[in-house]
Amino acid sequence: MLDGTGVFTVRSAYNALLTQALGTQQIRFTCVVWKIKIPPKVKIFIWRLFVNALPTKEQLLNKNVALQAYQQRCPFCNDALETIHHVIFSCCYVDRVWK
Template sequence: MDQPILDEGADLLRKLWSSFVPPRIIFLSWRMLQNRIPTIDQLIVRGLVFSDPHLSCPFCSTTLESSQHLFLECEFSRNVWHNVFTWTGIRLELPSSLGHLFFLLRSMFLDKVKRKWRDIFWHATIWVLWTNRNEIVFRNKTVSHFDFPYQIKIISWHWWMYRNGCRPGFTFAAWCFDPWLCILRG
């Protein structure tokens, strides 16, 4: 049977559900951490597609698409994570597994307010990578890695505003400049 990407974390998976993002987004992250999203490697395992050299990662076209590769190992995705880390001021080297990345991001903030919101950036990044992957695969769209950081910022901004009753008290430009300051100011 398929091995979950997050072995050490039944407790972390439970905490994932308390994230301040829409449930369908949490569900995607939850399925991804359990290695249960329909990437090509999973479709092959389930006998739904046959191995084909054209079934590679839609971002880099260098290797078979898997959750681990699509969300972490692909150079394209790594650049997206580095952009998110730079934007949020997170100083972190990407670990070798998605489960470890999730664990590190969950454990790095001690401030109560930051802890409450730390998952928003994880979920926004996973969501943007997945939805753009689907645009490439199902609609033959061309995507630019330059669009991803903006998409992550706008989506996380919308989620944050929704959770705060649409009264942010700061501008989207301020969110793009320093999201933690915006979160701390509430």
């Protein structure tokens, strides 16, 4: 993949791979995240959230790490599989923290 000037760059390859993986809508959002004036660790956290790269039990299972059923659950509520969606959006414990 080439950039707008017709030159291959690491950035153009990165953008092509990211577009292929996420789609253009999320690409625009993740690009906006880098421009917001927030601490770098928060930017990285948000970016990892949107590229599905936060360390969760679901990620370990996807990498064929053997976990017992009790080890797969959310450490906060101990009620569901620890997924990014669960921990950020639907965990009852985390919901109280957000509020």
